[in-house]
Amino acid sequence: MSDGPAIQVTALSKTFLVPEREAGLKAALRSLFVRKHRAVKAVDAISFSVAPGEVVGFLGPNGAGKTTTLKMLSGLLYPTAGDVRVLGFVPSRRERAFLSQITLVMGQRNQLVWDLPVVDSFDLNRAIYRIPTSDFVATRDEFVELLDLRDLLQKPVRNLSLGERMKVEIAASLLHRPRVLFLDEPTIGLDVTMQRRIRAFLAEYNRRTGATVLLTSHYMADVEALCRRVIVIHHGRILYDGDLGALVGRFTASKTIGLTVEDGAADLSAFGEVIGRDGGRIMLRVPKADATRIAGRLLAAFAVTDLTIEEPPIEDAIEQVFAQEA
């Protein structure tokens, strides 16, 4: 079990039957007895594998099949076709040994005991996951340290702020030291500081335990901070699986030139598409192949005090991927 991949997915598909409702009283009555269904392919024969200790970002627009895949990996959904192995287990069998080694965090889903102090929720998870007391205390204290939870432990959950609750929620979900983490939008709705905090904690957890992490997020910052590898999924298919840096290079045909000129009002539209002005700084989108040449011309034509050539933001790259698909 220790040698093979932590997650192995082969030709995995999930088809949902969606009931079709027609308007009107008669149709509503009829639908009580006979229902029409339409098959929707949420996940369409995807394959990938994740090595132990790897942190993989799972990207795609809403409805792309991310959550469906995560649910199949955590045993909440039974695949229509294909094969899933997580730590050598078949998730849909939902064996105790499997469930004790994974965790699924879904942002904003509260599994803490609302009216009681945080420590009580922790203790409940100790009992549920049968964590030996000494391990439990050690892990709890470690997380308290890392996430700075000391002042929260005795507070009732209902009195915590959204960000505090998420910190506690994540700590509670990892008390049993799972070897595989499925994180569905773990930082959704949090402010930037709290997002950074949680990111740092997850990275540290991964470093200390060598756990495998599969993460979906709308915040590219999450992905950039945590994942070297990303899997891009759209309409249930994998469009890209590989290095995060290479994704940008491969899918974008442009670069961004940022420059500061003494004449802040200068018209640069002849050199490329002006995509932003921030004070004296101007951002230009130019074709990738021409970037150096255009930069030279800019330097020659204006009194440039500062000039950079950058890859476009990763969001743009992702957008390009989906645009190509469509």
Add this chain to the structure above:
Amino acid sequence: MRPWADFYWTSMKTAIAGQFQYRVANYFWMIGMIAEPVIYLIVWSTVAASRGGSVGGFTPAEFAAYYIVWTLVRNMNIVFTPYGWEWRIRQGELSAMLVRPVHVLHYDVAYFAGWKVVIIVLWLPIAVILSAFFHPAFDITPLEVVVFFFAIWGAYLIRSMWQSALGAITFWTVRVSAIFELYFAAELLLSGRLVPIALLPPWAQRIADFLPFRWSFGFPIEALAGELTPEQLLTGLGIQALWIAGGIAVVSIVWRFAVRHYTAVGG
């Protein structure tokens, strides 16, 4: 065995601590529930009076004893409602429960068992006040007390199992409230909740014999407030055990299919 005891004990502690915070709300809630048995008590006492003092062998004082014990049994009877599953599915709470390595139903059985401890403590003053008002006739033997203690927890388990089985229907269709209503109406009439089983027409009593309802309601009440023989008391516990075992069997089968269905179609 030890991990299970630990899980149950920890969950019950959680429930006790949480519910005790809301003792005032819990109290008002219990007071609201008292209206129902008090109405039955008054109506049947009136009927007894109009027949010269007793009806079906019950005097007003015996009705008082019956319906005062009723208040505790009714509270022991409250378990996770079958209506709650729709909410759990929709809120994603069920998914969170399913990814943890304990069967979903253990959470409810353990949590509500803890709540019951709070309920019993809060109930004692209510029983005293009701007794001062309605002058019940109690004739209690030690065996009755012991049997009653086990019978109320037996009632709790019977109802937990059968309501969980009922609630599982939600996994196939959310339009379940009509089925639930029928179930609860049958229970109201045939459990000893509306009226002691002995006052039902004979044909209805015979139907009640073959349903779990009276064993989760009428029997525990009669164990303490009635005049059951030691033999009837112990047989009653035995039948309760059978209904619990049957309930566990049905629930584990139904739930296996329910979870399979859930994982096939998604929440």
Add this chain to the structure above:
Amino acid sequence: MVRSLRVAWLYLRLGVLNELQYRVNFFVQIVQSVVALATGLAALALVFSYTQTLAGWTQPELLAVLGVYVLVGGLIKMSIQPNMNRLMEDVQGGTLDFVLTKPEDAQVLVSVREVRLWQFVDVLLGAAVLAVAVSQLGEAIGMREALLFAFALTLGGAIIYSVWLIITTGAFWIVRMEFVNELMQGIYQTGRWPVDVYPGALRLGLTFLVPVGIAITVPASALTARLTPPTLLLAVAVAAVLVTFSRWFWIYGLRHYSGASA
């Protein structure tokens, strides 16, 4: 007053249109209402298998009480309960401010925002039971009885609305009020039987303190030729006192609420 009525009418229309989208609920409601009525009838039949009269009320007369109980219960579940529940949620969630910032009487607004159309099934069923009861009684129902009944029913509705509003206004002080539903339903159940059934202190409580007894028993009396002028006067007085007090208490509560949140 006219303006308030127009607002109420607008909300009612919106609510009905909204409910018409969920027509399957209509059938669910029919099943629920019929089951509930059947249970009530079974209880009644059980009582009368042992006796001829209950506290001086005959079987058809008690059937009339049950009819009014179901009918008024339908009105409660259609309008009073959902509005009061929403009010409670708004107070707890801090969203009552949306109501308070509207240029209309707040009490009117919080009382008309919700309507559960399909509960009307209960009103119809209750009316049907009443009709059966009246025909069993063989009394001739003339214009006078019908008007008296309608008047008594209005009084009953006003009484129950006022009591519920008074208790719900408590939400301005007490945060957890989930028990209000249980409490009010429990109290309302007492109306299933005529108020004369209840012994001394309870009867006084159900007449003056939480006058469910009046709200159900008086309209039923109007149809069964049991209503005496003193009883009717009493009902008018109780309704007037409760409506006035609930209005005062609501304004008092609002002042406390605005003061506390400022």
